[in-house]
Structures are given as structure tokens and as C-alpha cells.
Amino acid sequence: MEITALWDLFWNNLIFNPLLNALVLLTILLGGYYGLAIMVFTILVRLITMPFTVKQLRSSRAMAVLQPQIKALQKKYAQDKEKLSQETMKLYGEAGVNPLGGCLPALIPWPIMIALYQSILQMMPSHPEQLMDLSKHLYPFQAIWQVVPVQNVFLGLDLSMSAMTAGQWQYYILPILVVVSSWLQQKMLTSPVADAQQAQMNQTMQVTMPLFIGFISLQFASGLSLYWITYNVVTMVVAYVLMRDTMPPLSSYLPASIAAYLPFGTSAQPRAKKPSAATDEVGEATAIKARAPKKKPASRRRKKRRR
Amino acid sequence: MKRPTRRRMVLGIIVVLAVLSMASQCGGAPARFGWGGPNQVAAAVYCGLPDGRVYALDADNGTQLWVYPPPEKDEGEQPAGGLLGGLGGCMPGGGAPAGGPLGGIYTTPIVSDGVVYVGAYNQKLYALDAETGKLVWPKPFEAGGPIVSGLRLHEGVLYFGCNDHHLYAVDAQAGTKRWDFTAGHEIWSTPTIHEGVVYFGCNDHKLYAVDAATGSKQWTYDTQGVIVSSPTLAGGRLYFGALHQIYAMNPTTQAIDWEFSAANWFWADPTVISDTVYVGNLDNQVYALDASTGDLKWQYDTGGQVRAATVIQHGVAYVGSESQKVLALDAQTGELKWEREVKGKVLATPFVSADQVYVTTSEAQLYNLDVASGAVRWQFPPATEAQ
Numbered sequence: 001m002e003i004t005a006l007w008d009l010f011w012n013n014l015i016f017n018p019l020l021n022a023l024v025l026l027t028i029l030l031g032g033y034y035g036l037a038i039m040v041f042t043i044l045v046r047l048i049t050m051p052f053t054v055k056q057l058r059s060s061r062a063m064a065v066l067q068p069q070i071k072a073l074q075k076k077y078a079q080d081k082e083k084l085s086q087e088t089m090k091l092y093g094e095a096g097v098n099p100l101g102g103c104l105p106a107l108i109p110w111p112i113m114i115a116l117y118q119s120i121l122q123m124m125p126s127h128p129e130q131l132m133d134l135s136k137h138l139y140p141f142q143a144i145w146q147v148v149p150v151q152n153v154f155l156g157l158d159l160s161m162s163a164m165t166a167g168q169w170q171y172y173i174l175p176i177l178v179v180v181s182s183w184l185q186q187k188m189l190t191s192p193v194a195d196a197q198q199a200q201m202n203q204t205m206q207v208t209m210p211l212f213i214g215f216i217s218l219q220f221a222s223g224l225s226l227y228w229i230t231y232n233v234v235t236m237v238v239a240y241v242l243m244r245d246t247m248p249p250l251s252s253y254l255p256a257s258i259a260a261y262l263p264f265g266t267s268a269q270p271r272a273k274k275p276s277a278a279t280d281e282v283g284e285a286t287a288i289k290a291r292a293p294k295k296k297p298a299s300r301r302r303k304k305r306r307r
Numbered sequence: 308m309k310r311p312t313r314r315r316m317v318l319g320i321i322v323v324l325a326v327l328s329m330a331s332q333c334g335g336a337p338a339r340f341g342w343g344g345p346n347q348v349a350a351a352v353y354c355g356l357p358d359g360r361v362y363a364l365d366a367d368n369g370t371q372l373w374v375y376p377p378p379e380k381d382e383g384e385q386p387a388g389g390l391l392g393g394l395g396g397c398m399p400g401g402g403a404p405a406g407g408p409l410g411g412i413y414t415t416p417i418v419s420d421g422v423v424y425v426g427a428y429n430q431k432l433y434a435l436d437a438e439t440g441k442l443v444w445p446k447p448f449e450a451g452g453p454i455v456s457g458l459r460l461h462e463g464v465l466y467f468g469c470n471d472h473h474l475y476a477v478d479a480q481a482g483t484k485r486w487d488f489t490a491g492h493e494i495w496s497t498p499t500i501h502e503g504v505v506y507f508g509c510n511d512h513k514l515y516a517v518d519a520a521t522g523s524k525q526w527t528y529d530t531q532g533v534i535v536s537s538p539t540l541a542g543g544r545l546y547f548g549a550l551h552q553i554y555a556m557n558p559t560t561q562a563i564d565w566e567f568s569a570a571n572w573f574w575a576d577p578t579v580i581s582d583t584v585y586v587g588n589l590d591n592q593v594y595a596l597d598a599s600t601g602d603l604k605w606q607y608d609t610g611g612q613v614r615a616a617t618v619i620q621h622g623v624a625y626v627g628s629e630s631q632k633v634l635a636l637d638a639q640t641g642e643l644k645w646e647r648e649v650k651g652k653v654l655a656t657p658f659v660s661a662d663q664v665y666v667t668t669s670e671a672q673l674y675n676l677d678v679a680s681g682a683v684r685w686q687f688p689p690a691t692e693a694q
Contacts, residue, residue, distance in 0.1 A: 127339040127428075128413065128455055128495060128535075132614065135572050135589045145550050145572070146531055149492070149510055 012137065015111055019045075020119040021139045024147050027123075032147065035154020038120055038223055042230040045116050049109035050238045057189055057239060066095055113231075120227050121220070123150050124160035152223075159223035172218075174225035179214035181232035186210065188236055341411035341428065342614065344655035345665040345673060346418060351437070352658070353416040353423050356671040359407020361416065361425050361433070362687070363440060366663075369675060369685040373440030375433070376408050413455045413495075414467070415656065424479065426454030426467055432475075434482055444482030450475060456507075457497030457537065461519065466505055468494025474507060474515070476522060486522035490515060497537035497576070499545075506558070508534025508547055516558070528561050530554070532572070536586075541579035542598060546586075548573025553586055553594075555601060565601035569594065576616040576656070583638070585624055587613025593626050593634075595641060605641030609634055616656040620678070625664055627653025633666050633674070635681060647681035649674050 027037040069091055077084035125131040131149070138144050152160045156170065163171040186206045217225045340357035347353075352366045363372040410428035417424045422443050423435045431447040432454065451471030459466045464485060465477045470493045476485040491511030498507040505519045514528040532550025539546045545558045551572055555564040571590035578585045583604060584596040589612040595604040611630025618625045623644060624636045629652045635644040651668030658665040663684065664676040675684045 127411070127453075128342075129337040129339055132574065132589065132612065133337045135612070140551075140570060142531060142550070146512075148533060 011115075015115045016118060017137050017139070019112070019115045020122060020137050021144060023116075023119050023123060024138065024144050024150075027147055027150055028143065032151045033154065034123065034150040034152060035157075035159055035223070035226060038159070038226050039230045042116065042227050043234050045112060046231055046234040047238065049112055050235070052108045053235065054239065054242050057243060062095070066091065117224065117227060120223050124152055124221050124223050125149070126160060126221070154226070157222050159226065160221050162220050162222065163218045166222075171222060174222050174229065175214050175217040178217045178225050178228045178232075179210045181229050181236075182210035182213050183207070185232045185236050189239055339411050339428070340669045340671075341413045342654040342669075343412040343425070343667065344415040344615070345658045345667055346416050347658050347660055347663075347665060348418040348437070352665055352673070352675075353418060353425075353437070354665075354667050354673055355409070355412025355414065355416065355425055355427070356667060356673065357407070357411070357669055358671040359409040359411060359427075361409070361412065361423070361435065361440070362673070363423070363437070364673065364687055366675075369673070369687045369689070371687070375435055375440045377440075410453065414457050417458050417460050417465075419460055419479070422479070424458055424460065424465060426450075426456070426458055428453040428455070430454065430469075432458075432465070432467070432477060432482075434479070446482075448475075448477050448482045448484070452493075455493070455495040459498045459500055459505075461500040464519070466498040466500065466519075468496060468498065468507055468509070470494075472509075474498065474505065474517065474522070476505075476519070488515075488517050488522040488524065492533075495533075495535045496547075499538045499540055501540045501558075504558070506538045506540070506545060506547075508536065508538060508549065510535070512549070514538065514545075514547060514549070514556075526561060528556070535572075535574045537576040539577045539579055542582070544598070546577040546579060546584055546598075548575070548577065548586065551588075553577060553584065553596065553601070555584075555598070564599075567594070567596055567601045567603070571612075574614045578617045578619055580619040580638070585617040585619060585638070587615065587617060587626055587628075589613070591628070591630075593617060593624065593636065593641075595624075595638070607634070607636055607641045607643070611652070612654075614654045618657050618659045620659040623678075625657050625659050627655065627657055627666055629654060631668070633657065633664065633676060633681065635664075635678075645681040647674075647676055647683065 023037060023041050026041050027034050030036045030040065070088060073084060073087050073091065077087060122130070122134055122137065125134060134148065138148070152158050157174070158166065161171065163175055183206065186209060190202050190206065213228065217228060341355065341359075343355035345352050345354035347366050350366050351363050351372060353361065353363050355361050361375045363374075364370060365372060409431070412425060412427050414426040418437055421437045423437050424432070425435070426432045430450050430453055432450065433447045434443040435441065436443055450469045451473060453470045454467060455470060456468030460479060463479050465479050466474065467477075468474050468490075472490050472492055472494065474488040474490060474494055476487065477483065478485055490509040491513065493510045494507060495510065496508035498505045500506075500519055503519050504525060505517050506514065508514050510533040512530050512532055512534070514530065514534055516525040516527070517523060518525060530549035531552070534547060534549045536548040540558070543557070544564060545554075545556045547554055547556070551569050553567045553569075553573055555566075556562065557564060569588045569590055569592065571588055573586060573588055575587035579598055582598045584598050585593065586596070587593045587609075591608055591611055591613065592606045593609060593613055594606045596602065597604060609626065609628035609630055609632065611628040611632070613626060613628055615627040619638055622638050624638045624641075626634050626636070628634065631650065631652055632646050632648055633653055634646045636642065637644060649666065649668050650672050651670030653666050653668055655667045659678065662678050664674075664678050664681070666674050666676070668674070671688075673687045675686065676682065677684055
């Protein structure tokens with residue numbers, strides 16, 4: 001069997017088909033409302049993959065804190081690459097930071113999110129050949145087959161139509177929300193960096209990436225926009241809940257005229273850190289040193305009975 | 308240094324998996340190409356090809372007689388190129404629209420009184436002069452959505468279903484609407500007409516019967532799934548596929564005489580000859596069933612999904628498959644007589660004459676095969692140009 005056929009077999013049977021059929025089941029459980037199923041399923045899958053994202057975020061923040069020291073080392077050992085490498089690794093080791101620690105967690109959710117995104121689109125075939133292809137991926141249960149074709153209309157929008165195809169103003173709302181939520185998410189989760197050039201690049205990305213994603217959303221089925229918005233909102237909410245100690249308050253991401261109406265303050269300073277459990281990443285709450293075993297009061301000590 | 312090395316290995320594997328997962332889906336989404344079949348009338352064969360044009364070819368040698376629309380008069384959508392086209396190749400449901408100038412042709416042309424009728428995905432129904440390919444009507448008939456259903460001509464009226472949920476009845480002479488009927492979902496099933504009643508299936512899981520003269524509903528029958536295939540009337544029974552079942556129904560009482568279940572969906576039109584129902588399934592099989600009882604006589608694995616109807620001629624069952632093959636099976640036993648590999652999926656119903664088999668493929672090819680051996684007599688476009 002060819003390698004591509006083998007890969008298709010692996011991808012379809014282990015990742016794509018299970019996700020697709022789970023999405024169909026959820027649609028059935030939610031009364032046939034496919035739009036609702038998209039949102040709920042995206043939330044569930046995002047929550048499952050969120051720990052990897054959080055780990056990646058913590059790692060990148062830890063790296064950001066070390067940037068000034070790394071720059072100092074680069075200046076000091078500009079002529080000695082080997083020494084620079086050694087000292088850099090030593091710095092990482094002392095700080096308990098793994099420079100690759102963020103990459104791996106960031107990549108693990110990718111195949112799952114790609115499969116989820118494809119599942120969403122596969123259930124809204126835009127032409128007969130796609131519906132025919134869907135028959136190869138659905139499990140052979142009548143309850144699943146009966147859902148086809150899914151109820152595409154959600155909140156007055158046909159989720160299988162793109163904004164460009166529909167040409168009606170209400171279809172442009174979702175891509176706009178995609179742009180806004182993508183921008184907010186990037187702003188929230190991008191770690192500050194000491195290097196001015198890097199900071200400039202980050203700022204450019206914060207503008208161009210959401211616009212690019214929004215442009216793509218205009219071209220493809222509206223169900224995809226629903227997926228992106230839900231994905232971004234879940235990511236922001238969970239990241240904020242888990243990492244709010246290291247983040248500025250929400251209001252700092254919004255213009256002052258809007259933030260003034262919000263209930264959660266306007267200070268741009270991070271909240272005071274609460275003591276928390278030990279971690280091995282710099283930038284989190286300070287580690288609690290290993291507790292010395294406490295001695296019980298004498299009155300409570302059990303005396304061993306000697307027989 | 309073992310942990311960092313192991314982590315790099317795992318990282319490398321994850322990166323490869325992520326890249327492969329994206330790469331495998333780029334270009335893998337099924338394109339829209341249509342499955343209109345060929346129709347031979349006299350010395351010409353007419354077909355719509357996946358390049359979105361209607362062709363008239365010499366039936367003997369495949370020479371092009373005319374094409375519509377001619378290349379200098381392209382209309383409608385053009386494929387998107389550049390970044391969008393490339394991204395679309397990676398994203399199912401998006402990207403470059405296929406189907407050429409007419410947006411894809413799912414109907415087999417009907418020829419009557421020197422006029423070729425064909426519906427297209429661009430929502431238009433065309434009437435073309437069979438000799439010249441020029442428009443016969445002042446302008447094409449505009450439906451409310453893409454036309455995927457086949458056409459049926461009966462007593463001067465063209466009947467077809469549409470993605471706008473309507474069944475249309477259009478005057479074949481004038482190209483004007485006589486009436487339309489609103490169903491519950493897209494209609495991909497080709498209507499069948501018998502004794503003044505139009506029978507058709509719908510994606511709302513129902514079989515409809517409407518009056519052919521007025522379009523008024525007579526009855527509906529609920530099933531478990533979409534009905535894409537055309538109902539077939541034979542021996543007083545109505546045979547149709549819904550989801551993974553073939554039904555044999557009494558059209559007068561709507562009582563079901565028998566049902567037959569397969570492993571996937573029935574999208575092919577049933578063919579009923581000599582008390583046998585021949586029908587293909589998306590589980591790759593062609594089934595031959597007893598028309599009276601539904602008992603299985605034989606089945607044959609074609610290696611790919613079967614969407615096209617099976618054509619029976621001279622005791623041989625001709626069928627096309629998604630596996631890029633045309634097969635000839637003994638109609639009595641299901642034994643393979645010959646199979647021919649072609650370029651592209653064969654999802655359109657073949658046309659079989661006394662000595663020739665015509666098939667169209669998803670690669671915009673029309674093949675003329677010898678009916679006895681399956682040898683390729685000619686193909687259009689010719690092989691050198693196609694390569």
C-alpha cells in the first residue's frame with residue numbers, strides 16, 4: 001500500500017472519522033442544531049487540548065522574562081559562540097526553563113484541531129460529490145445517517161454559505177467577529193519581549209494575522225467562522241482563568257472609552273501574585289521550598305508501646 | 308543529555324505528523340465536477356463534461372462537432388487562482404470553484420426534435436440546436452438554484468428538480484415555466500412520470516407524487532434518509548433507493564412490498580429488466596435482486612463507489628465505478644466479462660448502443676468502448692491532448 005494511502009488510513013480511522021461521527025452524535029443530542037453542535041464540540045475539544053496551550057504559554061512567558069539576561073550574554077560572548085551556547089544553556093538550567101518546552105505542547109493539539117475543522121466543513125457539503133464522500137466517513141449506523149443533511153441554518157444564517165456567496169449583510173457579522181476575537185486573543189496571549197525588533201514584529205502580527213484569518217473566513221462556509229469565534233473565546237476565557245495572575249486586567253486590552261463601562265477595573269498593573277504551588281518555570285509564583293516535616297506537639301505524639 | 312534528545316525526537320515526530328496532516332488534506336477535498344452522462348442520437352453523441360461545457364461529437368470517431376459555450380463566450384465562474392485557490396485545496400468546502408463555465412453538469416442531455424436540453428449547476432436550463440449548438444430559446448431558463456437532478460421530457464414538458472427545493476415543469480418549446488412545486492429540501496432525484504403522475508425523491512427524506520399537469524401534491528412517503536436516485540416504475544411497482552435501502556412500493560396504495568438493505572447508500576437509479584432489479588451502491592457493490600421478492604441474486608464488488616445506473620443490453624450489465632473502471636457483467640450470474648480502466652471516476656451512467664459503450668469520467672474524458680471487449684475505440688479529448 002502506498003505511503004499516502006497508509007497515511008489516509010491512519011488519519012481517517014484514528015483521528016478524522018471519530019471526531020466527525022462524534023460531531024454528528026452531538027448534533028443528534030442537541031436536537032439537530034448543527035450550529036449549536038459546532039460551538040459545543042469546539043468548546044469540548046478546546047478544553048481537552050487547552051492544557052497543552054497553557055503549558056506553551058507559560059513557557060513562552062518564562063522565556064520572555066529571561067530575554068534581558070540572554071541579550072547580556074550575547075553581548076558578552078559575541079565572539080565565542082561555544083561559550084555563549086554553554087552560558088545560555090546554563091542560564092536556562094538555573095531558571096528551570098526548557099527552550100523547546102513550549103513547542104511540543106503547541107503542536108500536539110494541531111492534528112486534532114485540523115480534524116475538527118475539517119469535520120465541521122465535511123458535514124456541510126457544498127456540492128453532491130462532497131456529500132458522496134461523506135458516506136465514506138460516517139459510521140454505518142442509521143441514527144447517524146439519518147442526520148444527513150444536517151440542519152445548516154443557525155441564528156438565521158445558512159452555515160454552509162460563505163459571506164461572499166450569500167452576499168447578504170448579516171453574513172459579514174461572523175467574519176468581523178472572527179477578526180475581533182482573533183485580535184483580542186493574540187493581544188492577550190502574546191508574551192511581552194525585551195527586544196524592540198521582536199516587539200515590533202509581534203505588533204505587526206497582531207494586526208495582520210487576524211485580518212488574514214478574517215479574509216479567509218469571508219471565503220469559506222460560515223460554520224467555519226462560528227468555529228473560529230468559539231475557539232478564540234474559549235482560549236481567551238480559559239487562559240485568563242488559569243493565568244490571570246500574570247496577565248494585565250481585561251480592561252487594558254480595550255479602548256479606555258469602552259473599558260470605563262466594564263466592572264473589572266482599569267488598572268494596567270498586574271494583580272498581586274498569590275502564593276501558589278511550586279513550578280519549575282520562572283515568572284510564575286515563587287516556589288515554596290520543600291517543607292520541613294512538622295513535629296507534632298508532644299502531647300499528640302504517640303508513644304510506641306513496648307511489649 | 309538523554310531527556311533533551313528524546314524530547315527532540317518526540318518534537319520531530321509531532322512536527323512531521325502536523326505537517327503530514329495538513330499536507331494530506333491539501334488537494335484531497337472532492338472537487339465539483341458533475342456526473343452528466345452521454346447520450347447518442349443518430350450520428351452524434353452529446354454530453355456535458357466536467358470542464359463545464361456541452362459537447363456534440365461524431366459518434367463514430369469522436370470528432371468535435373460543436374461545443375457550448377464556445378471558448379470565446381465563457382460565462383459564469385472561473386476557478387480562483389493564487390493564494391485562495393491554493394488554500395482552498397487544503398480546505399474542504401472552500402477554495403477554487405470547479406465545473407468550468409456552466410459550473411458543472413450533472414444532467415445527461417436529452418435530445419428531442421433536433422434540440423438538446425441540458426441543465427447546469429449555474430442554475431440554468433439550456434436548449435441547444437443539435438446541429439449547431441446555438442441557443443434555441445431566446446435565453447436559457449433560470450431556475451432558483453443549481454440543477455443537479457436529471458431531466459425528464461414528457462409530452463412537451465421538461466421536468467427537473469433543483470437545489471432551491473423546487474420541482475420545475477418547463478415548456479420544452481418556449482422555455483417558459485408551466486408550474487413549480489415546493490418540496491422540503493434540495494431535489495437531486497430525476498423525476499419519473501407515469502400516467503400523469505410525477506414521482507421524485509427529495510433530500511428531505513420523502514418520496515413525492517405530484518400531478519404532472521398542475522403540480523399539485525398527491526401524496527408523500529417518508530423514509531429514513533435522502534432520496535437521491537430516480538424512482539423506477541416496472542411491473543406495477545415503484546423501485547427507489549433511500550439511504551441504505553431499496554424499496555419496492557405499490558404506487559397506488561404506497562404499501563411497501565419489500566425492502567433490501569446494503570452497507571451504504573443507494574444513489575444509483577435502479578434498473579429493472581426481466582424481473583431483476585440491478586442497482587449499484589456506495590459500498591462498491593452492484594446488486595441484482597429479484598424484482599418480486601427482493602431476494603439477492605448476485606452481487607459484484609467493483610472496487611469503488613457506484614453512483615451510476617446499471618445499463619442492461621444483450622444480457623450484459625454495464626456499470627461504471629469510482630474505481631476508474633467500466634465493467635461488463637453477465638446479467639444472469641454477475642460474472643465479469645470484461646473491465647476497462649479509464650482515466651477518472653465513472654460516476655455517470657454509460658450509454659450503450661448495439662456495439663458501443665460511451666462513458667464520461669471525472670477527468671473530463673468521453674470514452675467509446677467496444678461493447679464486446681471493452682477495447683477503447685476512441686476517446687475525447689484524444690489521449691495526446693489530454694496528457
